[in-house]
Amino acid sequence: MKVNNEKSLRSFWPARHSTATGWRRPINKRVATTILFVFFIFLALFIVGCFDTYIFRVFSTPAPKKSEFPCTTGNLTQTCPEDYPSIHIPTNPSTVTCPSYFQWIHEDLRPWKETGITSDMIERARPTAHFRLVIVNGKAYVEKYTQSIQTRDKFTLWGILQLLRWYPGRLPDLELMFDCGDRPVVRSSDFQGPNASPPPLFRYCSDHQSLDIVFPDWSFWGWAEINVRPWKNVLKDIKEGNSRTKWKDRVPYAYWKGNPYVDPTRQDLLKCNVSDQNDWNARLYVQDWEQESKQGFKQSNLQDQCTHRYKIYIEGWAWSVSEKYILACDSMTLYVRPRYYDFYIRGMLPLQHYWPIRDDAKCSSLKFSVEWGNNHTQQAQAIGEAASNFIQEDLKMDYVYDYMYHILNEYAKLLKYKPRIPPGAVELCSESMACAVNGVQGKFMRESMVVYPSDTNPCTMPPPYDPSALAEFLNRKDTSIRQVEMWENEYWQKSK
16 A cells, blocks of 8 residues: 555656655645745735725825925916826715805806806806806916906905815816906896896805805905905914903903995994993994005904904995904804895804894994893803804805805806807916915915815705795794894883
């Protein structure tokens, strides 16, 4: 049996392994072969793993943060660079639902939901537009028509360019007209019936009789003329200012500071200032911007103006940029009944985020509101803090970009044609706009420039309002305002 086994083994292995001392070598070779086989398997897995990791990193991780403003790297011709990512896949996909005021995007675009938007409609928005914006393949092209007030158009375009850097390659092709003026011009009464085709026109505010599409204003990236920094920095400054003085230790009066000469309603407000004859619980100050400019805006720091328990918001010629700065203080905002609205205020509620003030009886209304607040300090403080929290959280810069993204994305879905670059348009990018700008404008552009893409997706759009839910929401606001007016009436009846 042993001989047969040996013959069998010899037939399988070469003669050199048939010695008595060599019987272990075939076993070593088999082990070695097995080890080699396993080694190559691990090597292959390692190579594949490295390749997968490389691909994952290339397409998923954030682009490297650029520590320098691009104009400092020798881009003297202000040409648009090719090194910034044209697309970026976030590693932290967002599942956060957008704040409730995003629902108004659906309402603002509703006039074109059935008909869509044609190139002819857009052309009819041109008479008052300051510029035409076209986005094709993720790049911005602009055709300017008239000069806007101050640098509104410049910083609005700058903000849109930062959006393209925040979400590179995410916006579809689109074309729009933008009016940087104060008051809306597309009257809804001029476009009635199922075949109405109003011109879509973007601007900073609108009212309930107009169809203008609201969009974040230029000051989110800085208001150079009055030295107001970009919003991201202002939010931090005001938050720090809020912490300096506790609410109960603040001056127990209503505070307002601004230019009263832009509209009669503000001049009417000045009648409520303290005098030898009356004290309406208001402390009002005229802001001389020319004099303030000469003094270096030392008395205009927004973080230094959260010193009173109550702050007054009142419109000027139209809606006022000051709204968000006032609401950001922990002070209870006394909100004089407005005519206009911007993109976020429709998500705020009277008695929850602000206290409504009558426009036709400002002084008596202010007097009562301060009396009520000083007698209900916990409730008044809670209203002020709710507004401040709303502004700090729901209006932070990330959500401003998300709002811009969603309204432009929803708007682009309505276009009935493929946008093309107009012959007279020029390509814009951050470098071509900012490299030649010095002074405060250049400083604010450097502060507000997006230097790397967002590593999260935009927040998730809430669905449109159900008609009954919208009616209930609006009724709730009206009921709160009527409640306050009833309290006022009772207060003054008792006083008499």
